[in-house]
Amino acid sequence: MIFSKISYNSTAYYSLHAEQCLNNLRMESVMKMPAVYQTQLDEICDDIRKDGKNSMFVLNCDNVDNIQINAIEKQLANLVGAEKKKVIFENVKESLLELLSIYPLFKTDNAKFRNEETGKYRFFFLTNGVDYSKLISTDKAFDEVFLENVKEYNKSQQGEKLEHTSSSVSLTTYIDIKRLIIEKRSFMLYSVYRLAMKIQAHWLKNDVTDKKKPILVCQSLNGSYIASVLASLLDLDLYMLDQVGPINKLYRAIGAKIKADADYIVVSDMVCMGTEVKIVKNIIEYLGGNYIGNVALVRAFLKQFNNTEEVMLINKHNCKQLNYQINVSIQ
Amino acid sequence: MKKAFIHISDLHVAAKNTPGGEDNSNRANKTWLVAQSDRDNHYYIKEFCSYVKEKCHEYELYLIISGDIADSSEKAEYDCASTFLKQIMSELNISKEKVLLVPGNHDVNRYECEHAVRKDNTKDAYTFNSEKYIYFSEFYDNLLGKSFLVDNAVVDYMAVDDEKLLFVGVNTNYKLGTRDGFGAVDLERFNEEMKNVQSKCPDYIKIAVFHHNIFSNYEKSTSPYGSWLKDDWLNFKESLESFNFKCVLFGNEHTRSSDHNYKMEMFYSDAGSFALKEPSPSFKIYCVEKNSTKTLLKQSLFMLSNANKKGDRIYGTWVEQNIHDIKEIEEFVLCEKANLSSETCDPLPNKANGHLDNTSQNTFDNVSPIQTNPQFHTSLLEIIKKDNLFHQGHFHWGEKSRSLNWIDTISLLSNREYFKLIKNELNRFIDSNKIEYDFVLGIGIEGNILSAPLFSSNRPYTYLPYTYRYNEANDCEKSMCVTNGGRYKKILVVTDVVHQGRMLRNLFEEKEKVFFAEVEQINILSLFYTGKEDDILDDLPEGLRELKGKVKFYALMELKVGKCPYQQDYANKCANYEHRLCEVYKFYNEK
Numbered sequence: 001m002i003f004s005k006i007s008y009n010s011t012a013y014y015s016l017h018a019e020q021c022l023n024n025l026r027m028e029s030v031m032k033m034p035a036v037y038q039t040q041l042d043e044i045c046d047d048i049r050k051d052g053k054n055s056m057f058v059l060n061c062d063n064v065d066n067i068q069i070n071a072i073e074k075q076l077a078n079l080v081g082a083e084k085k086k087v088i089f090e091n092v093k094e095s096l097l098e099l100l101s102i103y104p105l106f107k108t109d110n111a112k113f114r115n116e117e118t119g120k121y122r123f124f125f126l127t128n129g130v131d132y133s134k135l136i137s138t139d140k141a142f143d144e145v146f147l148e149n150v151k152e153y154n155k156s157q158q159g160e161k162l163e164h165t166s167s168s169v170s171l172t173t174y175i176d177i178k179r180l181i182i183e184k185r186s187f188m189l190y191s192v193y194r195l196a197m198k199i200q201a202h203w204l205k206n207d208v209t210d211k212k213k214p215i216l217v218c219q220s221l222n223g224s225y226i227a228s229v230l231a232s233l234l235d236l237d238l239y240m241l242d243q244v245g246p247i248n249k250l251y252r253a254i255g256a257k258i259k260a261d262a263d264y265i266v267v268s269d270m271v272c273m274g275t276e277v278k279i280v281k282n283i284i285e286y287l288g289g290n291y292i293g294n295v296a297l298v299r300a301f302l303k304q305f306n307n308t309e310e311v312m313l314i315n316k317h318n319c320k321q322l323n324y325q326i327n328v329s330i331q
Numbered sequence: 332m333k334k335a336f337i338h339i340s341d342l343h344v345a346a347k348n349t350p351g352g353e354d355n356s357n358r359a360n361k362t363w364l365v366a367q368s369d370r371d372n373h374y375y376i377k378e379f380c381s382y383v384k385e386k387c388h389e390y391e392l393y394l395i396i397s398g399d400i401a402d403s404s405e406k407a408e409y410d411c412a413s414t415f416l417k418q419i420m421s422e423l424n425i426s427k428e429k430v431l432l433v434p435g436n437h438d439v440n441r442y443e444c445e446h447a448v449r450k451d452n453t454k455d456a457y458t459f460n461s462e463k464y465i466y467f468s469e470f471y472d473n474l475l476g477k478s479f480l481v482d483n484a485v486v487d488y489m490a491v492d493d494e495k496l497l498f499v500g501v502n503t504n505y506k507l508g509t510r511d512g513f514g515a516v517d518l519e520r521f522n523e524e525m526k527n528v529q530s531k532c533p534d535y536i537k538i539a540v541f542h543h544n545i546f547s548n549y550e551k552s553t554s555p556y557g558s559w560l561k562d563d564w565l566n567f568k569e570s571l572e573s574f575n576f577k578c579v580l581f582g583n584e585h586t587r588s589s590d591h592n593y594k595m596e597m598f599y600s601d602a603g604s605f606a607l608k609e610p611s612p613s614f615k616i617y618c619v620e621k622n623s624t625k626t627l628l629k630q631s632l633f634m635l636s637n638a639n640k641k642g643d644r645i646y647g648t649w650v651e652q653n654i655h656d657i658k659e660i661e662e663f664v665l666c667e668k669a670n671l672s673s674e675t676c677d678p679l680p681n682k683a684n685g686h687l688d689n690t691s692q693n694t695f696d697n698v699s700p701i702q703t704n705p706q707f708h709t710s711l712l713e714i715i716k717k718d719n720l721f722h723q724g725h726f727h728w729g730e731k732s733r734s735l736n737w738i739d740t741i742s743l744l745s746n747r748e749y750f751k752l753i754k755n756e757l758n759r760f761i762d763s764n765k766i767e768y769d770f771v772l773g774i775g776i777e778g779n780i781l782s783a784p785l786f787s788s789n790r791p792y793t794y795l796p797y798t799y800r801y802n803e804a805n806d807c808e809k810s811m812c813v814t815n816g817g818r819y820k821k822i823l824v825v826t827d828v829v830h831q832g833r834m835l836r837n838l839f840e841e842k843e844k845v846f847f848a849e850v851e852q853i854n855i856l857s858l859f860y861t862g863k864e865d866d867i868l869d870d871l872p873e874g875l876r877e878l879k880g881k882v883k884f885y886a887l888m889e890l891k892v893g894k895c896p897y898q899q900d901y902a903n904k905c906a907n908y909e910h911r912l913c914e915v916y917k918f919y920n921e922k
Contacts, residue, residue, distance in 0.1 A: 025788040182793045182812035221808050224776040225783045232784035239745045240776050257742050
């Protein structure tokens with residue numbers, strides 16, 4: 001199954017590492033797999049072969065150090081040769097290109113995209129004649145597509161104001177994250193994967209020891225879905241507070257096994273005013289744990305917290321597109 | 332005389348130079364057995380033989396070698412291997428008839444195979460069997476005095492008549508050609524050849540020997556089926572089961588291990604590597620024990636330790652390991668009293684050997700709802716006890732649902748190691764019982780946490796709150812977000828605890844009746860069943876019985892919780908509740 005494919009401006013983007021991780025989600029330590037393997041590469045090549053809509057195909061190589069070479073050499077040659085597909089590697093290490101023996105294939109402006117310090121190519125074209133002026137990074141393409149999806153699942157009520165479930169405010173719109181998760185299953189798993197990569201970069205640098213690894217905390221049904229996938233990807237413990245949001249009623253006093261001095265990251269689907277996060281933060285700290293940050297798929301930019309990561313930020317640039325307004329009624 | 336089987340694997344004899352004269356010391360330095368170093372090999376082998384002799388002086392010995400004799404399948408490597416294997420056979424008094432040897436992936440000569448493909452590119456590389464085994468065949472012939480049948484799936488078999496044991500060597504290199512790859516067996520040939528073998532030893536207990544590991548101890552493994560692709564292993568396993576194999580011995584991963592299948596009807600054992608320096612070399616010995624009630628193999632594991640330690644040999648010394656400390660299985664029970672008669676030791680009739688009989692198939696209809704894997708049961712109970720996850724008190728889930736105990740599944744699922752244990756068991760349960768589903772529904776936060784990473788990447792998936800908690804969820808959370816309309820016929824429902832099952836019935840018949848209207852089969856899989864054994868009738872808990880035919884119920888473990896003995900008048904009758912003599916936990920909103 002393909003999870004990471006994004007189609008934007010007649011270009012299809014695939015993340016090799018995300019494919020490897022998400023296709024093996026049932027297994028342990030998928031992030032640490034040393035290579036991208038045959039099954040995933042076969043599927044991607046097959047998908048490119050069948051794709052008649054896009055004109056360029058970007059294979060993002062972030063976090064990929066190794067590839068099962070017998071799987072891809074011939075397939076790539078076939079794609080760019082017989083199939084005449086314009087295939088481009090993104091963020092590819094020179095060592096990987098050497099491994100793939102594809103230097104003879106490149107002819108064009110690849111040197112322009114080479115970072116001399118890292119030896120990485122931002123883009124590496126396998127064919128001539130690619131108009132790269134319109135080419136944007138996978139990250140940017142993903143952001144655009146995520147925003148489009150959020151718009152699609154935005155329950156905008158013309159003139160009507162929706163009462164927020166956990167804060168004394170009303171909203172002009174409600175983003176149905178659950179429906180998005182269920183209906184766009186592959187894309188949203190890829191989004192959670194991207195959130196996992198952000199958590200890794202922010203809190204799991206330099207291979208923190210098992211004892212110092214943070215614990216994820218979720219407080220709602222949607223949050224439990226995201227947190228469970230994150231915990232599997234990152235191999236982290238996961239605690240649930242039942243239940244703080246969206247409708248508050250904290251049940252499990254006897255089950256509140258927050259460990260003193262352990263670090264906790266709160267996982268949410270959507271953070272608006274941050275009320276639920278604050279409640280969870282207080283519970284964690286009251287019980288002796290360290291709250292170290294929170295992550296969400298979507299967050300309204302209100303500067304309530306430090307140490308946050310999210311897949312999408314609702315800010316002054318995009319809130320109008322989403323018709324997203326938070327209103328306070330003092331009556 | 333009692334009998335013992337020495338199991339060695341992955342010898343990886345390497346030469347210092349390739350046949351073309353290039354330096355191969357990189358590979359050769361990784362093993363204690365190096366071609367052209369007969370003197371060093373002699374001492375390594377001599378030490379091994381002395382150790383085995385001391386351990387097994389009362390036993391008649393057999394030798395099982397599960398592949399990767401050579402590192403690159405070159406002649407020089409086999410010449411060396413032949414010398415020291417003969418030394419082992421001679422010193423331990425093991426005749427050729429008492430040796431069973433199968434090839435591993437490193438026994439396939441890629442160079443000769445590639446050469447053959449270049450000459451004839453009309454055929455798949457893996458079909459050039461004579462070329463693949465060009466030097467292995469010669470070695471096999473030289474060592475055992477018989478031909479290696481290159482096209483066969485069954486390499487050879489070794490019958491131990493006194494004990495009625497039959498060891499069958501299987502070639503799992505079927506799909507290997509010029510490149511390395513996964514294990515596979517030519518199943519058609521295997522089934523045919525096994526029929527023949529079986530006719531010669533009809534009531535023997537069968538043990539398979541092959542190379543490719545069926546599970547993995549390494550994090551980097553990409554498959555839960557070790558060095559097999561899922562379907563290839565499951566099909567082969569089905570075939571092994573159909574011939575009533577009780578045990579499989581293999582190697583390949585260079586890590587010793589042992590396990591058993593869900594019902595403890597088949598045992599698995601990996602001997603580790605005999606000579607590779609990393610990880611530590613190991614071998615196993617299985618001693619047969621037979622009494623009036625059962626036949627079993629008792630395994631012992633030996634590892635080299637103290638390599639390079641002053642005063643010890645450079646490769647160290649062999650040390651017997653404590654099986655319990657290293658989490659290996661002590662005994663492989665091959666046959667219990669009821670199975671000792673030749674009648675039940677005969678293969679089950681099935682499609683693999685040509686007699687199709689539905690009663691012998693491991694299908695839904697004869698799966699009992701609660702099949703606790705003893706090892707899983709023990710581990711989970713220990714966790715529950717150690718972490719104090721079984722609570723006593725008054726736990727109210729609704730006006731009609733009140734219990735005196737509560738299993739804290741939230742804390743259980745919070746711990747990554749516990750979660751992995753449960754996840755693996757769930758996987759194993761679904762695979763071994765062949766539970767089919769085209770849609771998955773996780774119930775409650777716990778059910779969602781359990782199922783999201785397991786199922787959401789490969790099946791349409793959604794999640795819902797427990798029905799008794801619907802009041803606390805907003806509209807979006809309560810929505811399935813999926814319409815069925817006949818698309819999904821077999822639903823897998825995953826939850827943490829089922830007591831009577833009324834909450835689930837309410838879900839199927841009330842809350843989501845439109846979605847479930849055209850569903851043909853609902854498979855409920857719960858981590859715990861907390862009701863009474865007597866309440867399971869027709870394989871269903873009390874509250875689900877009216878849905879017989881449509882609903883199947885399974886639980887990984889049974890753990891009874893006490894029920895509140897009072898009826899609807901509990902508020903006045905239960906002194907504990909009325910006077911709050913103990914804490915009352917309410918997990919729902921009173922109307």
